[in-house]
Amino acid sequence: MKQKLLLTLSAMLSGMLVMICAVTAGGTKPTLTAAQQEFLKKLVSAAVERTLHVVRYEPAYVGIPYPGGDVPADTGVCTDEVIRAYRALGVDLQKEVHEDMKKNFSEYPHIGAQPAKRPDANIDHRRVPNLMVFFSRQGEALETTEHAHDYAPGDLVTWDLGGDVPHIGIVVDQKSTASGRYLIMHNIGQGPKMEDVLFSWKITGHYRYFGPPPQGISRETATN
Secondary structure: OHHHHHHHHHHHHHHHHHHHHHHHHHOOOOOOOHHHHHHHHHHHHHHHHHOOOOOEEOOOOOOOOOOOOOOOOOEEOHHHHHHHHHHOOOOOHHHHHHHHHHHOHHHOOOOOOOOOOOOOOOOHHHOHHHHHHHHHHHOEEOOOOOOHHHOOOOOEEEEEOOOOOEEEEEEEEEEOOOOOOEEEEEOOOOOOEEEOOOOOOEEEEEEEOOOOOOOOOOHHHHOO
């Protein structure tokens, strides 16, 4: 009788542990609201549309208007394609990054041999390390893994191309026929392309960003 009771209790405890593990594992992936799902769908469409444009890779510093500024439409780097995709949805990363850097400048990396002493709206949002900090602060920093199924359309991924050269792209909803992985919209020198490059370099960041919350609503409230 005692042995039967112990077996029953053991089975119950095992079942509870399985449930706890399932809840814990599920908690690693934020649940998306209908509005967030729709936002990411539109972001992916904007990212795919960028591949229709001819863009010459040009990393030079350019003075641009603020807010809503952009380098010439036929030039740009990897960050400019992310900026343009978000701008198609009415999200101005130039403005959002600049405003956050003005308030939290010490949280951002000091880049270059002679780091800037104050935010610069001409270039700050065009630098991958700054976007990484911004997306971590104002969006969601997700786990970086070696499993393709952990990366969903609309996610932002950053890489180290080697020698601390950073890169960024957007996961889109089209898959490689060879690997089955989602393609990445990025510009690594040949203009905006969709390519199977998720694991081509060392992944350094994985994010989701849904734009600024409506006025008067905190980011925490907007994402819950």
